[in-house]
Amino acid sequence: MVEIATLGPASIDPAGDDAVLPFSVEGLDVRGRAIQMGPALSALLARHDYPLPVSKLLGEAVVLAVLLGSSLKFDGQFLLQTQTDGPVDMLVVDYRTSGNIRAYARFKAERVAEIEAEGLSKPELLLGKGILAMTIDQGEFTSRYQGIVQLDGASLEEVAHTYFQQSEQIPTIVRLAVAEMMTREDGGASHSWRGGGMLMQYLPEASIGVHRDLSGGDAPEGLEHHAEEEDAWAEASSLVSTVEDHELIDPDVPAERLLYRLFHERGVRVFDPVPVREQCSCSRERIQGVLSSFSAEEITESIENGEIAVSCEFCGQKYAFDPQEFLG
Structure with missing residues (x-):
């Protein structure tokens, strides 16, 4: 990963759509990745005539899979899959480290229509209860790694937080946003899809070393309380929490500008973007x-x-x- 620049008001050209942008904020000991998706997401969702709530949910799964899979340092495959009792009983997103991505949703049309008619098409209602599995495959002659987290009336953002808290034990915040965009052309209207997301993790030189639910008096003997480290993560996560959905997908607010807006006081660096393209691997x-x-x-x-x-x-x-x- 090659550093491009420390961001300033106009320091570098934007990575543009369909490119994962790694970043780091050394002043807060955080690293992460951000992305805005446009043509690739539109092409992927156009493959199937999904109801709008299903397209939006699958789009969120795609953004999440790209943010997670693009961290792999080897040639391989990242597979995100849900299996639930909900109206959308299966989501599958297949991300290859080459940048190719494909996705599929299986749903019960009548149940989705009922939820749509009630105006309650929240991700947690569409997903229902079940599991989300994340599989990393490095290819032949290697063992697969799989992490599984329960889906229990939660959004994909919330499930991702639960996974990192339980499995990785790395303070992590994930933001996802997907929306259908309508534009007028030659007297008519056309639609496309945009998605955006950010994943940020607290990765200092020393471990944070303390659980959030332990007060100083309850901490096990010998466990140090790193107040400065906790303050750094609290500041970083609170800043990312202020980001609104429309900012994640707005083409007039590219990822570099958003990162600068959030972290300019601490100094934010960005690295070579990783392109993403809609491409099926079937033959x-x-x-x-x-x-x-x-x-x-x-x-x-x-x-x-x-x-x-x-x-x-x-x-x-x-x-x-x-x-x-x-x-x-």
Whole structure:
């Protein structure tokens, strides 16, 4: 990661849409990543005719997966997946360290319509109760790492906070925002999607060393209370908490400007942006390889109208195969 500059009022050109911007604020011992998504998010959501609340929820999952997956220091895959009893019973976001991302949502149309009609399409109502799994895969010959956190009537922002608190034990704040944008063109209206997010973590040279729910008198013997470190995190997190959703997605407030606005008194540095693009990894050859592993009975059961038809749930691409390719 190469440092670009310490931000000033007009120090560098904006990274623009669909680029993760790593940053650090040494004065507060925090590091993080910020992003604004535009064309890539619009293209991804346009792959399917989702109801608006489902598109917004999937968009939030995409922004979260990009913020988390872009931290990987090796070639691999970051997979974010929910399984719940809610109207949107599955979200899957597949982020590759090359910057390619694809996503898919499965939902119960009638239940989503009911919630939409009541004007209560909050993320927690759409998700319901279940789990969110985050899987890191470094490829063949390596072990997968998976973290699981319960979804229990919470938004994706809240679930991310719970994950870091329970699993990573690193003070972390996550902000996510997604909205449909309407523009007028040639007497008509067109729509697109914008998303934005920020993930910030407290990563000092020394551990924070104290739990928030312990007062000084209750702390275990030998555990030091680092008041300055706690004050630094309190300041940083309170600043990020002031950011409103529209600021995260506003193209007139690029990530660099927002970071400068928040942290200029402490000095904020940004690093090389990491581009993100909507790109499915499915291919005829890959699916052909999967079908080749099927038994003759499984191939026969897959035949419909004289062919085997396979559709990619992520991008909707359809592939047709002659069963004789696999029956020999």
